[in-house]
Amino acid sequence: MQITINNQHHQLQEPFPASLQEALDLLVPDLKPKGIAVALNQQVIPRASWAHTALPDQAELLIITATQGG
Numbered sequence: 001m002q003i004t005i006n007n008q009h010h011q012l013q014e015p016f017p018a019s020l021q022e023a024l025d026l027l028v029p030d031l032k033p034k035g036i037a038v039a040l041n042q043q044v045i046p047r048a049s050w051a052h053t054a055l056p057d058q059a060e061l062l063i064i065t066a067t068q069g070g
Contacts, residue, residue, distance in 0.1 A: 005062075031063070041056075
């Protein structure tokens with residue numbers, strides 16, 4: 001299974017992550033969910049749905065972090 005996260009390619013071996021949340025836990029273990037948005041194949045997935053959103057092969061994830069500025 002291949003997954004792309006913010007333009008970085010990852011080749012995963014079995015057992016594959018069953019959900020978006022499992023993939024994030026595996027590939028971005030230090031990710032803090034507060035202040036971020038995750039898009040799967042160009043569709044934003046609400047945080048409440050991460051645990052039951054299936055992850056297809058060739059998935060493209062985009063993780064966006066909110067920042068403060070002025």
